[in-house]
Amino acid sequence: MDETEMRMLLEEVASGQVSADEAALRLKREPFEDLGFAKVDLHRGIRQGIPEIIYGATKTPEQISSIAKRLLDNGNGSVIITRMDPSAVDLVSAEVPLRYDGISRIGVAGTPTAERRGKICVITAGTSDIPVAEEAAVTAEALGNNVVRIYDAGVSGIHRLLAHSDDIMTAEAIVAVAGMEGALASVVGGLADCPVIAVPTSVGYGASFGGVAALLAMLNSCSSCVSVVNIDNGFGAGYIASLVNRSACGRDRPTP
Incomplete structure (x- = not known):
């Protein structure tokens, strides 16, 4: 669903043509984005409350950064990258804001939530x-x-x-x-x-x-x-x- 389709759906909700529950269900059913090497689940955060997590092991830095960018561009405030090799940190951090913890091998791209x-x-x-x-x-x-x-x-x-x-x-x-x-x-x-x-x-x-x-x-x-x-x-x-x-x-x- 692109921005135009999203606006149309919201207008239908505002006019009473579509219920809020039906609109929420449509958003939850939204498809993934196919990058060729990965099918990025852009609406997992809506369905499950937590956005897609990137498993970093065996992925190239380019693949990690491309997936992270799509998730961040789609409105996710932060993206967790697990089992991330230290050799990938420099390239990924050049593409997206990144905090990396060397002990856990977890990177967090974007802006981590301040809520605790x-x-x-x-x-x-x-x-x-x-x-x-x-x-x-x-x-x-x-x-x-x-x-x-x-x-x-x-x-x-x-x-x-x-x-x-x-x-x-x-x-x-x-x-x-x-x-x-x-x-x-x-x-x-x-x-x-x-x-x-x-x-x-x-x-x-x-x-x-x-x-x-x-x-x-x-x-x-x-x-x-x-x-x-x-x-x-x-x-x-x-x-x-x-x-x-x-x-x-x-x-x-x-x-x-």
Whole structure:
């Protein structure tokens, strides 16, 4: 839908020929834009509340910048680029405004939202889990959430985790990131009254099987509030935590 068609639709709404609900449905059904190498979903933000996210791994800098420009030109204030290689930063930033975080490998093109809502806790078992945790934390922040980071608080020294009980018990969503045996998620789930999104990482010695041991442990958690994303999928956890927080932030919660 180009600007002329958009104006015609709005005029039909103003004249009463088309209801507001019907107009909203038409916008949600709008097609993608075909760039040849990518079909850019320009109306995902209308359908789902969050614009299309660019998966940067294996894309060329030119492809990333072209997709980001189309999304920004279509009215999206910011665009998240995940798994972005540092070698692409200079070229992409020459084409669109870009903030890049080297730990999470996430770039945010455009103007990030200044809105911050609710509370999401991102917790790691160890320091080695921080890159995956930062992918979750930076994603959640880019989507407009307050994020509390609690790092290196695994079960081998559980008093480190219990020192943050107030934050855990007042969060709207929690991301628990752990490798090795993945026990952190179950322990956090036993303390929290909100959804816990568990992220198994590939951190660990040989018998961890690149994160499979943590994945299976988290899938078998006895804590009922725990759900699990794929190995090293910090982005997916941060995205889901944002959706949970957005739904829950109107709920009355105690403040520590």
